[in-house]
Structure formats: C-alpha cells, structure tokens
Amino acid sequence: MDYFAQQLINGLVLGSIYGLIAIGYTMVYGIVGMINFAHGDIFMIGGFIALISFLILVSFGLTFVPVILLIVLLVSMAITALYGWTVERIAYRPLRHSFRLAPMLSAIGMSFVLMNYSQIAQGARVKPVPPIITGGYTLYEADGFVVRLSNVQIVVVVTTIVLLAIFTWLVAKTRLGRDMRACEQDQTMAALLGVDVDRTISMTFVIGAALAAVAGMMYLLYYGLVDFFMGFVAGIKAFTAAVLGGIGSLPGAMLGGLLIGLIETMWSAYFSVEYKDVAAFSILIIVLIFLPTGLLGRPEVEKV
Amino acid sequence: MSAAPLLAIKGLRASYGKIEALKGVDLDIKPGEIVALIGANGAGKSTLMMTIFGKPRARAGSIEFDGTDITEVPTHQIARLRIAQAPEGRRIFPRMSVAENLQMGADATDSTEAERSTSLERVFKLFPRLQERLTQRGGTLSGGEQQMLAIGRALMSRPRLLLLDEPSLGLAPLIARQIFEAIRTLNKQDGLTVLIVEQNANHALRLAHRGYVMVNGLITLSGSGSELLQRPEIRSAYLEGGRGG
Numbered sequence: 001m002d003y004f005a006q007q008l009i010n011g012l013v014l015g016s017i018y019g020l021i022a023i024g025y026t027m028v029y030g031i032v033g034m035i036n037f038a039h040g041d042i043f044m045i046g047g048f049i050a051l052i053s054f055l056i057l058v059s060f061g062l063t064f065v066p067v068i069l070l071i072v073l074l075v076s077m078a079i080t081a082l083y084g085w086t087v088e089r090i091a092y093r094p095l096r097h098s099f100r101l102a103p104m105l106s107a108i109g110m111s112f113v114l115m116n117y118s119q120i121a122q123g124a125r126v127k128p129v130p131p132i133i134t135g136g137y138t139l140y141e142a143d144g145f146v147v148r149l150s151n152v153q154i155v156v157v158v159t160t161i162v163l164l165a166i167f168t169w170l171v172a173k174t175r176l177g178r179d180m181r182a183c184e185q186d187q188t189m190a191a192l193l194g195v196d197v198d199r200t201i202s203m204t205f206v207i208g209a210a211l212a213a214v215a216g217m218m219y220l221l222y223y224g225l226v227d228f229f230m231g232f233v234a235g236i237k238a239f240t241a242a243v244l245g246g247i248g249s250l251p252g253a254m255l256g257g258l259l260i261g262l263i264e265t266m267w268s269a270y271f272s273v274e275y276k277d278v279a280a281f282s283i284l285i286i287v288l289i290f291l292p293t294g295l296l297g298r299p300e301v302e303k304v
Numbered sequence: 305m306s307a308a309p310l311l312a313i314k315g316l317r318a319s320y321g322k323i324e325a326l327k328g329v330d331l332d333i334k335p336g337e338i339v340a341l342i343g344a345n346g347a348g349k350s351t352l353m354m355t356i357f358g359k360p361r362a363r364a365g366s367i368e369f370d371g372t373d374i375t376e377v378p379t380h381q382i383a384r385l386r387i388a389q390a391p392e393g394r395r396i397f398p399r400m401s402v403a404e405n406l407q408m409g410a411d412a413t414d415s416t417e418a419e420r421s422t423s424l425e426r427v428f429k430l431f432p433r434l435q436e437r438l439t440q441r442g443g444t445l446s447g448g449e450q451q452m453l454a455i456g457r458a459l460m461s462r463p464r465l466l467l468l469d470e471p472s473l474g475l476a477p478l479i480a481r482q483i484f485e486a487i488r489t490l491n492k493q494d495g496l497t498v499l500i501v502e503q504n505a506n507h508a509l510r511l512a513h514r515g516y517v518m519v520n521g522l523i524t525l526s527g528s529g530s531e532l533l534q535r536p537e538i539r540s541a542y543l544e545g546g547r548g549g
Binding site for chain 1: 357359379380381382383384389391395396397398399400404407408409411412413457461
C-alpha cells in the first residue's frame with residue numbers, strides 16, 4: 001500500500017507534465033485539424049530555455065530560489081511562445097489551404113529542424129543540473145519503507161494546477177478564448193463576425209507553446225536534465241494522452257496526461273521499467289481501435 | 305429615388321474553383337430599404353451574400369458600402385463596418401451557449417457594455433424564446449430557435465445593413481411568419497436596411513420594397529415587390545408549384 005501510494009504521487013507528477021504538453025496537441029488539433037508533431041520539440045526548447053535562463057540568473061548572483069523560479073518560468077514561457085508562433089508562421093500557415101497531409105508533413109520536418117538546431121547549438125550530450133529545489137516531506141513511514149512527497153513534486157503539481165486554472169478561465173471567459181472556440185467550431189462564421197482567424201490561430205500556437213515551456217521547465221526541475229532528444233518520446237506520450245482523453249477536448253488532454261503518467265509509473269513499478277513505453281503506446285493502439293473519440297471526446301454527430 | 309445607395313454592387317464576378325457563380329451582378333440597396341433576392345437553387349444568391357464578405361473574393365467588379373470600396377477589405381474587417389449576416393445554414397456555434405453566440409455578435413463591432421445591453425434587449429423583445437434558452441448550447445436548439453439566434457446574433461452587432469440568407473428555410477409556417485414579422489418591425493422601427501435571399505418568393509416579395517431575380521449568376525429582372533409579384537414569369541417560376549400564401 002505504501003509502495004502504491006508512492007507510485008501514485010510519482011505518477012501524478014509525471015502526468016501533470018504530460019498533461020501540460022497534451023493541451024498543446026489538442027488545442028491545435030481542435031482549431032486547425034492537424035497534429036503538430038513539432039510540439040514535443042517545442043517542449044524540449046522550453047526545457048533548454050529554462051536551463052539557460054536559470055544559468056544566466058545564477059551567474060548574476062541571484063540566489064533566492066522562488067524569484068529565480070518565477071523569472072525562469074516567465075522567460076521560458078515567453079521565448080518558447082515565440083518559437084511556437086514562428087513555427088506556425090513559417091511552416092504551417094503557408095500550407096493551410098493545401099492538401100490535408102501537407103501541414104502534418106511540414107510538422108514532422110519542423111520537429112527534425114528543432115531537434116537538430118538544438119543539437120548543433122547546445123551539443124548532443126545530456127545537460128544535467130544540480131537539484132534546484134530540495135527537501136520534502138515524509139508522509140508515512142513503516143517497516144523501513146517511506147512515502148515521500150518532495151518539494152519539487154509539490155512545485156510541479158501546484159504550478160500545473162495554477163496554470164491550468166488560468167488557462168481554463170482564459171478559454172471559457174475571455175474574448176480571446178471565445179474567439180478560439182468560435183474558430184474551432186466554424187472558421188468562416190467566426191470571420192463573418194469579425195474574428196481575425198489568422199491571429200487567433202497564431203495565439204493558439206503561442207498559448208500551447210507557453211504551456212509546453214512550463215512542462216519543459218518542470219521536467220528540468222524534476223529530472224534535473226535536458227537533452228535535444230527529450231521532446232520526441234515525451235511528445236508522443238503527450239499525444240497519446242491527448243488521444244486517450246479525446247483529441248480536441250481540453251479537460252480530456254489533462255485527464256489523458258494524468259492517466260498516461262499513472263499507467264507508465266505503475267507499469268514501471270509493478271512490471272518492468274524497460275517496457276514502460278510499450279505500455280503507454282499500447283494504450284494508444286487500444287484507444288484508437290476501441291474508443292476512437294477518447295474518454296471525453298465528443299461524438300462525431302452534432303445536432304445542427 | 306435620389307438617395308445614395310448604402311450598398312452598390314457593380315459588375316460583380318466570383319467563382320468557386322472553376323465554376324463561375326456570379327457572372328456580372330449589378331444590385332443596389334438604398335438606406336432603409338428591404339430588398340429581396342429571389343431565384344432557384346444554385347442561382348448564386350448565397351454566393352452573392354458571401355462575396356460581399358470576401359468569401360469568395362470578387363474576381364471582377366466592385367462592392368461599395370456607404371461610398372467606400374470594400375471589394376478588397378479582409379473578411380473580418382467587414383463586420384466592423386456594421387454589415388451583418390445571418391448566413392445560409394444559420395451557422396450558429398453549436399458548442400457555445402446562446403448567450404455566448406449573442407456575445408460573438410456584440411464583439412464583432414467592439415460594442416460597449418451599454419450598447420451591448422441595448423442590443424440584447426432588442427433581440428429579446430423580438431425573440432423572447434432566446435431569453436428562455438440563454439444558457440442552453442446552440443446545437444441543442446430547434447431549427448426555428450437556431451434561426452432566431454442567427455438573426456439575433458447578427459443584430460447584436462448593431463448592423464447598418466443586415467443580410468439574411470433564407471431565414472424561413474426548414475421552418476414551420478407559423479415560425480417563418482414570426483421571423484418575417486420581426487424583420488418588418490426592425491425595418492419600420494429602426495430603419496434597418498435589409499437584403500434578404502429567399503426561395504419563398506411570395507413571402508419575400510410581399511415583405512420587400514424592391515426585388516431582384518437571379519438566374520444562373522445574373523440578375524434577369526428587378527422592380528418593386530408588388531410589380532414582380534404580378535409578372536407572369538415570376539408567378540410561373542417561383543410562385544405556382546412552390547408554396548403559396
């Protein structure tokens with residue numbers, strides 16, 4: 001039971017990171033109907049920018065951790081958002097009225113571009129950082145087994161919850177959110193009602209990238225390392241999470257993220273660590289066969 | 305008839321891919337007029353409505369609104385000029401509430417809070433049903449309610465020109481009559497200028513001050529509503545055999 005509780009905590013933390021990335025997939029799919037395969041690499045870029053801005057702040061002699069974290073968070077969100085905007089602008093927008101596969105192929109290409117760019121700019125080696133947030137709480141202790149909740153886990157989960165709350169509010173209550181939903185449901189009608197569709201699509205990429213940057217930073221804090229290849233597997237897992245939750249559904253992306261995080265962690269804990277990716281991707285296949293609309297996805301037919 | 309037209313369309317051509325849907329259309333609407341555009345399915349009536357919004361873009365000819373050439377203005381900026389459309393198929397946002405659908409209309413012209421509540425009152429007065437359904441999702445409304453919502457949403461942008469594409473399509477006669485009545489009220493009380501596309505020529509021509517008949521992407525006839533109603537070719541093509549009175 002203690003072992004299970006510990007895995008539950010670990011799974012939820014990992015799931016938060018997947019969920020943050022999954023939102024970017026599902027939002028973009030909802031509004032332009034494509035899978036943005038470069039999104040995992042945007043997450044990787046976010047991790048690198050977090051690392052770089054962290055090192056710069058420390059070299060300036062800043063030592064107060066909460067301030068460092070806040071600045072790193074804002075800087076990585078801002079710069080990664082710029083990457084997301086640029087990718088859409090140069091790789092997807094020119095292809096918007098092309099055949100359906102074109103932007104998707106372009107996205108795969110963009111994924112390689114970002115990966116190789118990071119490899120050239122930052123080197124191929126894994127970049128480790130010493131733990132930035134240390135300490136934690138012992139929740140339970142018996143028979144020599146300890147259930148621990150570390151401070152970094154608390155930071156990851158709390159940051160995720162806060163950002164998701166802001167994001168949910170933005171989509172549900174603000175004009176930008178309404179415009180995004182309008183474009184998702186009927187782009188032509190949105191344009192007739194004065195919505196600048198191009199700008200709204202750009203904003204979708206910007207917001208998705210900003211959330212991926214948060215995930216990248218959380219990954220850096222939690223695992224203490226980044227490398228140019230980390231976006232690939234994390235991206236596909238987050239994509240799996242988005243499909244599991246129901247592609248196009250925002251709560252679905254979050255739920256899917258948590259479930260994939262839990263499944264992966266539990267599988268590693270009770271079966272084998274080597275096959276944890278197999279477990280996650282088996283879920284993708286099973287969902288696609290038996291539940292193509294996902295857990296919270298909407299049925300195809302809408303009464304009109 | 306000396307007033308300058310609010311909307312003046314000259315030699316307008318537009319196509320969908322290789323199919324030319326408008327082959328040189330001339331049409332104008334004076335302030336305060338209701339103009340009906342009638343014609344068979346596929347004549348190009350809806351294309352004309354959409355071309356005013358630049359979807360599709362005109363290939364030739366010009367569209368002037370209130371003296372300004374708007375032929376090349378981007379679609380999303382047309383609404384800012386206070387031209388509103390309740391388009392073919394209603395196109396309400398199915399997964400937004402009725403209130404949000406109406407808000408989309410108010411956003412189209414960056415309405416202030418006061419303007420928004422005035423417009424909302426007007427819409428509720430015309431269509432009390434919408435007020436009862438405010439929190440319901442658009443996709444769950446009946447056809448008639450969706451049509452009311454589509455018109456209501458267009459009115460929320462405080463239009464100077466309202467384009468209505470087949471507002472009576474698929475509606476029970478009683479509801480269709482309510483909608484026509486609402487259009488008449490808007491025109492009489494607020495002086496709203498309206499371009500209405502209808503297959504129900506009888507209703508539309510009775511409602512309108514003037515009418516245009518469109519055949520295969522061209523205007524073939526025009527005149528006052530009552531004049532057109534008397535024309536034998538109109539009677540045989542659009543009235544008899546269709547539904548009457």
